[in-house]
Amino acid sequence: MQNYYQLFGVPDFAPQEEIQKAFNKRYADLFTSGSPLANIPHLKELKDAFDILADPASRAEYDARLRAFLQDLEIQYGKAVDALAAGQYDEAIALLKDCLKINPREPEFYETIGLAYQLADRPDEAIKFFQQGLQLNVRNPVFHRYLGDIYRARHDDDKADTHFLDAAEGFKEILKVDPKNYQAMEQLADTYAKMHWYEEALEVLEKLIEQHPYKADYHRDLGGVLYELDRLEESEIHLLEALRNSPGDSSSLLYLGLVYFKRRLLTLAIQTLGESLASKPDQPEVVSLVEKIREIQGEVGRTVEEIIYDASPDAMVEGLVKWYNAETGIGVLTCPEYAEVLLHFSALKPQDQETLSKGDAVRFGVVKDKVGPVAVQIERIDLAKDGDTLPGVIIRFDPKRKIGVIKTTTDREIVFPFSSLTQDLLEKLELNMEVLFETKSTLGISDEPIEQAINIRPRKKKGGKKPPAPPPPDGK
Known part of the structure; x- marks a missing residue:
């Protein structure tokens, strides 16, 4: 049974006004295009x-017969x-x-049979039916996406990208009319990802998660895109x-394992990929990856990253950066x-990964492993904020070398450069002068830590000025 509504390109059982407009347009197109004589059979079909x-x-009467026909066809399609x-x-x-x-005019049939051929690993037949579907509905981006998949699998990237671009444009057109069409957004994100346009896919997926924050598929796909962007x-x-x-x-577990x-x-990767295989055993590439x-694990043992990820420090200490290369993320x-x-950059806070430098004071945990002691939970120490103020006495100084020594109340001797003296102290510097100061650690020539006095200023004696002596008694 022929579906007249499809002949006019309108939905089944469309209103009469819509049919009239479609008829007028189709009739005019046939009458003015090509050879009018050749189009007479089509014109007659359209008019009847x-x-x-x-x-x-x-x-x-026709609609009643069409409904029964479509119902039977729907059962067959189901x-x-x-x-x-x-x-x-x-x-x-x-x-x-x-x-x-x-019903040779139903695009959905071409889409489904093309997909069946694709799943049956018969890509040539799949291409044929997808292209026939496109002839019926040129603006259907789904056919372009399927064709892009096939050509990508054949390593024909030029054809694949052409179809993916057409698909993306088609989905974008749908979203212009219906901005919240989540199915079009899903397809657009998938198409962008297949084109390796990960930033664009990321933007679409973030919008989907805003609308559906608990949908697992969206979080999985976004996680996959972020993986490709190296935002691990x-x-x-x-x-x-x-x-x-x-x-x-299985897909989420696979990406998480990657x-x-x-x-x-490595241990977490093996465990997670194993869970993916338990959920979906037929993944030979995953089996090979686990092996x-x-x-690798047999050769290197526990990696530094694993130690830092699951840190249980043997001790918490304070020290200095001996050296650090921000490009490699490695230091000592x-x-x-x-x-x-x-020192591995992953143990640093994000704000310190690019700015840490030699001589910086740090507080960190130490994990003893067979590769040696590894720093975890590294925190830069702000000396200006955390340094304790100490009292002391200047016991010697050398104006030529511009260096001196302070002795603390606990008899520690701490070196200071003249640059650490306040201006008023520098002008009246003398031995046995009482001062207040803070300390910081720095690396010496031999890369050994040296304690140094900073922020040196005069120590004000408690009690202020002495009161004047009382006047002598009368008559004396």
Whole structure:
């Protein structure tokens, strides 16, 4: 049975006004394009269909027959979809071909049979049906996305990108009309990701999560995009959120395992990828990756990143930065307890990862491992804020070398440069002068920590000026 509504390009059972407009446009297009004589059969078909739909009685009879026809066709199509979901691709294809024989103008049938061929690993047939679907509905971006997938798998990136671009434009057009169409947003984000336009995909997925904050798929996809952008900590957060809402999801576990592997958290990577395999065993590439990680782990043991990620310090100490390379993120700390402690940027606060430099005072934990002591929970010490004020006496100084020594009340001798003296103190500097000061540690020539006095100023004696002596008694 022919569907006259599809002939006019309007929805089934559309209002008469919409049919009239569509008929006028189609009739005019056929009459003015190509050869009028060649289009006579099409013009007649169009006119006959319009006459049936224009007459209320004939339309009522036609609509009743069409509803029964569509109901039977829907049952047939439902069986095809069920077969496809069950992995019975040949059966699904046979049922869908019957659907197309009955109604060759339904784009959804072309989409589904193309998908069935694609899943059956018959890409040439899939391409044929997707392209036929495009001929029926040129503006349908879904067909472009499917075609892009096939050409990407064939490493034909030029054709793939062409279709992906067309798909993206199509989904964007849909969103102009309906900005909250979440299905179009999902498809657009997926298309951007397949084009490796991760920043654009990120923007769309963030909007989706604003609308649906607890949807696991969105957090999983966003976690995947953040992984590709090398924003691993953020990726971990969203993937864990996806697993909270959908425990055991193999794709989320896979991406999370990749995040841990990229961060060199080998034990967690093996564990998480193993959970992904338990949820979905047929992942040979994941099996190979787990074997590779086990080999690495056998060679290097526990990585520095693992030590820092799950830090249980053996001791908390204070010391200095011996050296640090911000580009590599590696350095060495020193303290009285340990001559050298490995510094890895992941143990630093984000604001210190680019600014830490040699000689900076730090407080940190030490984990003893077979690779040596490793610094964890590193915190830069602000001496101006945390340094204690101490009293002392200047016991010697050398104006030529501009250096001196202060002796504390506990008999410690601390060196100071003249640059640490206030101006008024510098002008009247003398031995045995009482002063107040703070200390800081710095590295000497041999890279050993040296304590140095800073912010030196005169110490004011308590009690202020002495009161004047009382006058002598009268008569004396």
